[in-house]
Amino acid sequence: MLYDLPFLAAALLMVIGIATMLLRRNLIKVVMGLSLVEAGVNLLLVALGYRGGGIAPIFTNAPQDLMVLPTVQAMTLTNIVIGIATTALMLSFVMVIYRRYGTADADAVRRLRG
Amino acid sequence: MIPAFILQHAPALLLCVPMLGAFATPLLGRLGAGIRNAWALLAMLATLCVAGILTSEVLANGTLIYTFGAAAPSFAVPLDSGGIPIRIIFAVDAMGAFMALSASIVGTAVLLYSIASQKKNSGQDGYYGLLLLLTVGILGMVCTGDLFNFFVFLEINSLAGAALVAYRVDKGVAVEAGLKYAVLSTLGGLLVLFAIALLYGQYDALNIAMIASRMQFTLLDKVALVMLLVALAMKAGSVPMHFWTPDAYSMAPSAITAFLVVASQASLYGVFRVVFSLYGLALDCLTVGWIIIILGVLSMFVGVTMAIPQKDVKRLMAYHAVSQTGYMLLGVGVALAVLGNQDLLAAYGNIAMQGGIFHIINHAMYKGLLFLTAGAIFYRTGTRNLNRLGGLGHSMKWTMIFFIIGALAIAGIPPFNGFASKLMIYESVFLFNPLLSIIAMVVSILTLASFVKVFHSIFMGPALPEYAEVREAPLPMLIGMGILALMVILFGVFPQQVVDILVAPAAAALTDQGGYIASVLGGA
Amino acid sequence: MAAIVTLQTGTGFWNPLAWCIAFAIALVFAYLIWMLGEKDPGKGGDLVRPYLSGNPEPEKSAVHLRGGNLYWGFTEALHGYYSRVTPLHSGILTDYLLWFLGVIAVVLIMVGVLA
Numbered sequence: 001m002l003y004d005l006p007f008l009a010a011a012l013l014m015v016i017g018i019a020t021m022l023l024r025r026n027l028i029k030v031v032m033g034l035s036l037v038e039a040g041v042n043l044l045l046v047a048l049g050y051r052g053g054g055i056a057p058i059f060t061n062a063p064q065d066l067m068v069l070p071t072v073q074a075m076t077l078t079n080i081v082i083g084i085a086t087t088a089l090m091l092s093f094v095m096v097i098y099r100r101y102g103t104a105d106a107d108a109v110r111r112l113r114g
Numbered sequence: 115m116i117p118a119f120i121l122q123h124a125p126a127l128l129l130c131v132p133m134l135g136a137f138a139t140p141l142l143g144r145l146g147a148g149i150r151n152a153w154a155l156l157a158m159l160a161t162l163c164v165a166g167i168l169t170s171e172v173l174a175n176g177t178l179i180y181t182f183g184a185a186a187p188s189f190a191v192p193l194d195s196g197g198i199p200i201r202i203i204f205a206v207d208a209m210g211a212f213m214a215l216s217a218s219i220v221g222t223a224v225l226l227y228s229i230a231s232q233k234k235n236s237g238q239d240g241y242y243g244l245l246l247l248l249t250v251g252i253l254g255m256v257c258t259g260d261l262f263n264f265f266v267f268l269e270i271n272s273l274a275g276a277a278l279v280a281y282r283v284d285k286g287v288a289v290e291a292g293l294k295y296a297v298l299s300t301l302g303g304l305l306v307l308f309a310i311a312l313l314y315g316q317y318d319a320l321n322i323a324m325i326a327s328r329m330q331f332t333l334l335d336k337v338a339l340v341m342l343l344v345a346l347a348m349k350a351g352s353v354p355m356h357f358w359t360p361d362a363y364s365m366a367p368s369a370i371t372a373f374l375v376v377a378s379q380a381s382l383y384g385v386f387r388v389v390f391s392l393y394g395l396a397l398d399c400l401t402v403g404w405i406i407i408i409l410g411v412l413s414m415f416v417g418v419t420m421a422i423p424q425k426d427v428k429r430l431m432a433y434h435a436v437s438q439t440g441y442m443l444l445g446v447g448v449a450l451a452v453l454g455n456q457d458l459l460a461a462y463g464n465i466a467m468q469g470g471i472f473h474i475i476n477h478a479m480y481k482g483l484l485f486l487t488a489g490a491i492f493y494r495t496g497t498r499n500l501n502r503l504g505g506l507g508h509s510m511k512w513t514m515i516f517f518i519i520g521a522l523a524i525a526g527i528p529p530f531n532g533f534a535s536k537l538m539i540y541e542s543v544f545l546f547n548p549l550l551s552i553i554a555m556v557v558s559i560l561t562l563a564s565f566v567k568v569f570h571s572i573f574m575g576p577a578l579p580e581y582a583e584v585r586e587a588p589l590p591m592l593i594g595m596g597i598l599a600l601m602v603i604l605f606g607v608f609p610q611q612v613v614d615i616l617v618a619p620a621a622a623a624l625t626d627q628g629g630y631i632a633s634v635l636g637g638a
Numbered sequence: 639m640a641a642i643v644t645l646q647t648g649t650g651f652w653n654p655l656a657w658c659i660a661f662a663i664a665l666v667f668a669y670l671i672w673m674l675g676e677k678d679p680g681k682g683g684d685l686v687r688p689y690l691s692g693n694p695e696p697e698k699s700a701v702h703l704r705g706g707n708l709y710w711g712f713t714e715a716l717h718g719y720y721s722r723v724t725p726l727h728s729g730i731l732t733d734y735l736l737w738f739l740g741v742i743a744v745v746l747i748m749v750g751v752l753a
Contacts, residue, residue: 014308021301021735027293030731034300041308048315069200072314075262079307082269086300089273093280093293100286106731111287112294112361113729114424294731298738305742336751344742355741357727357734398749405748416723423713423720425706465648500705505698529654529661534645541647563709571705576698607654609645 006047013040027094027104031087038083045076116167122187124168125180125204128214128253131160136246143239151229154242158218158225161249165211165218172211173619177633179259180204190634197635199321205259205634208619209471213256213383215616216475217376219601220482221249227486227594228369230587231493241281245370248274248377255380259634261310261392262320264384268306268349272299275377279366291365294358302345309338309345322392323634326627331396339397342388343405349381352443353412356436360420363432364498368489369594371428372482375435379474382439386446386624394627395454403451410443411550414557422564427488427498430568431481434524437557438477444554445470445539448546453625462542467621468613469538475616476531476605480523483598487517490587490595491572500571507573509584514573516595521569523602525562531602534609 017036020029049072057067098104101111120127135157143150172178180187182202190199206214225245232238251271258264276299280292313335314320317328329335348355359378363371389402417437424430449467452458490513491506492498507514523530526537536558544551586592605612623630645652679685688695713720726733746752 022732030297034297037304041304044311048311078266085273089277090293090296093289096283096289097286109290110729112291113727114724294734297731298734333751336749340742340745340749344745348738355738401748405745422709462648504702528657537652538647541649567705567708575702578699608643
């Protein structure tokens with residue numbers, strides 16, 4: 001049960017994020033919800049990489065040759081970087097929209113439809 | 115002769131060349147617009163050459179494996195890893211090479227066209243840089259054999275695409291389209307990553323072939339399948355997740371729209387790669403095949419019916435892009451539905467598959483051409499509104515000819531390429547389920563109807579006084595359109611050659627999951 | 639030559655070359671018929687003016703049928719369909735997200751994860 005906690009937390013974060021995206025009308029909050037989903041996925045990735053009693057792959061002073069392969073950690077770092085780029089891009093989009101439309105309400109930002 | 119170095123490292127060069135081009139473009143932009151344009155064009159032409167070399171290599175020698183960081187590119191599985199390919203591997207089979215070739219042909223036409231169409235705009239350094247970066251994303255997606263790597267290129271694709279959609283702010287409306295595209299594709303990308311995490315947690319591998327060889331089709335695998343399938347189908351713009359498509363396609367600069375079609379097709383390739391190579395026969399093929407068929411039929415019908423009443427020419431064409439994606443989903447979905455049954459596969463499954471894949475390259479060509487003609491009209495008249503345009507046939511004769519070629523091709527009128535691939539889809543799908551085939555034909559008729567409307571309202575009628583100053587589009591634009599028009603005609607007049615050389619190997623590569631796994635893992 | 643360009647579609651075939659030849663022959667006939675006509679109608683006079691039963695010719699921009707007027711009958715006949723489908727393209731971002739997640743839910747049920 002204790003080992004499942006990170007997975008539950010990850011699932012909870014993703015669900016909260018998706019709910020925020022669907023229920024909040026402010027575009028900034030939609031982007032925040034997206035960041036929460038991303039955090040949930042990152043947590044899931046890191047939790048998958050945990051090996052009980054494993055040794056971190058730092059070659060200097062490693063007690064033995066058998067070490068944990070840091071694939072998921074590398075994936076998580078990559079995803080954090082990608083996440084920063086996408087979040088920054090989307091927030092700047094929202095800024096431009098607010099400046100031009102005078103609102104950041106998802107219900108009002110709908111000049112393209114039909 | 116081609117140096118051995120290029121032959122050996124072609125899969126890596128396919129990405130290095132446009133990436134170097136992308137990041138050097140803003141630097142060279144400091145030296146002058148001419149140098150920058152020449153550099154971007156050179157980078158794209160070099161990419162096209164590498165794609166051509168890669169395709170001929172793959173077609174001659176079978177699937178090409180390129181392992182990054184290994185002593186030799188073909189060392190996919192390190193000796194001390196316990197049989198798991200831990201490095202990033204590019205596995206370029208006939209399908210990947212096919213997509214890469216079609217993307218770089220459209221990319222070259224689009225870049226040539228952009229040189230004229232962007233001439234008067236500001237911020238061109240970023241424009242060309244992002245255009246080349248989008249190329250990197252597309253080519254990476256279609257070449258990689260590693261799931262996480264696929265996700266990274268998917269995100270590069272989404273980011274560069276969204277930035278380009280919003281590039282000409284256009285009173286904020288283009289940014290609105292860009293935001294919708296960015297939010298949806300980022301959420302889709304995160305769900306793809308979620309699915310990858312589920313697969314990694316079970317099989318301790320990221321390599322597509324490795325996971326495929328260990329596939330158990332557990333409950334978690336089903337969840338991962340749904341996430342991958344739906345997220346990538348959303349990125350490909352299939353109904354009922356197509357809502358971002360008309361927004362993004364209509365507001366992006368026209369050259370970019372033509373390339374976004376290819377970017378969407380890279381996601382469509384992702385759908386096919388996932389269902390055929392990653393899951394393959396482990397799937398409940400009939401159910402998943404029918405899911406894809408239903409998505410396809412919905413896309414075809416809703417896309418075309420929504421296109422008919424549109425007043426914005428690019429928005430109309432965007433709905434047609436949705437509708438044409440439906441044909442590809444239909445053809446490949448039928449092949450998937452009969453994947454387990456060799457008799458049915460030989461009777462019509464393979465032809466349906468080939469029709470669907472042939473339609474991908476045909477669509478990239480004629481839809482790219484149509485968006486470029488719409489862009490030329492917007493460039494000269496400043497409007498996309500069909501209610502205001504008219505009588506341009508008097509002044510823009512070449513654009514009109516290119517438009518006619520594109521419109522007849524998309525409507526499936528012989529002898530253009532759209533007819534050849536649609537005929538293959540009609541005949542094979544008719545054997546599977548006649549109703550689906552009839553729907554496909556009706557959709558084709560409606561497509562023709564709505565392009566008659568576009569043709570009439572833009573080109574026909576007396577020369578209007580407000581467009582008395584309008585001249586023919588500039589030469590680089592015409593060359594860009596001409597390349598695509600030539601491909602449309604060539605593919606239409608010699609369909610069997612294209613099918614034999616490019617399409618049939620691609621279809622065979624997708625259906626042969628065992629061959630894909632063996633080519634990466636060395637028959638183990 | 640003819641065999642090379644024939645596309646085999648499993649149950650049938652398609653030869654673009656034969657079609658092109660037929661098209662070219664039709665073009666030749668069209669050209670011949672056009673040849674029979676008046677060579678040079680001149681710049682003015684009744685031959686070049688639109689025939690409107692003697693009514694005065696309206697302005698050029700009034701003659702052109704604009705794009706929005708086409709297929710009015712089609713959309714009107716399918717009003718029941720369009721009045722349902724068009725509002726779905728609401729332009730609201732959260733609606734789009736809801737559709738996306740809804741399709742995921744439906745496909746989860748179809749594949750057999752839920753249910």
